[in-house]
Amino acid sequence: MDAPDERNAFLDQIARIANSSPYYRHVRMQVVEFTPNGCIMTMDAGHDHSNLYGNTHGGAIASIADSTCGISLVPALHADEYAMTQHLDVSYLRPAGIGLLRAEGRLISRGRNSAVLEADVFDGQGELVAHAHSIHSIRRRPGGFHAKGGPEGKP
DSSP states (O other): OOHHHHHHHHHHHHHHHHHTOHHHHHHTEEEEEEETTEEEEEEEEOGGGBOTTSSBOHHHHHHHHHHHHHHHHGGGSOTTEEEEEEEEEEEEOSOOOSEEEEEEEEEEEEOSSEEEEEEEEEOTTSOEEEEEEEEEEEEEOTTGGGGGTOOSOOO
16 A cells, blocks of 8 residues: 555544544534645534524534644644644634534644644635634643544554
8 A cells, every 4th residue: 555545544544533523423523524734524503503693603613613623633643642722712704604514624833742723614605704723732642642542553
């Protein structure tokens, strides 16, 4: 198997593990694609995600933005590393109605102990509804991401 095939298999495994998360299933969120520098996720925002005004609640939007940033970082982690959100800043630009949300995340910078990421969240009409900026703390532990059920090794 060549390196691109190994990388694709690794990314597919990350998506399967993330998409099997009880939380992701509960909020109907999933990884749909990896990009060269991040990932794309969707959330099927229903009435159970709505606020008092009938729009998707800001917490649901923050959740998909945070998850998209976090999953965008996983391919850049070493086998003995895992990451967690240290800071998340979300700018809400317009109300998001009920329906499919799409978030596009990207890794901006990765250092030894932290990473900077961004995500844009779009509504079903393709309108930008939020922009997020996150800082993730990178930690080491035996097994890294793998110790919590992550993929066994990466290319």
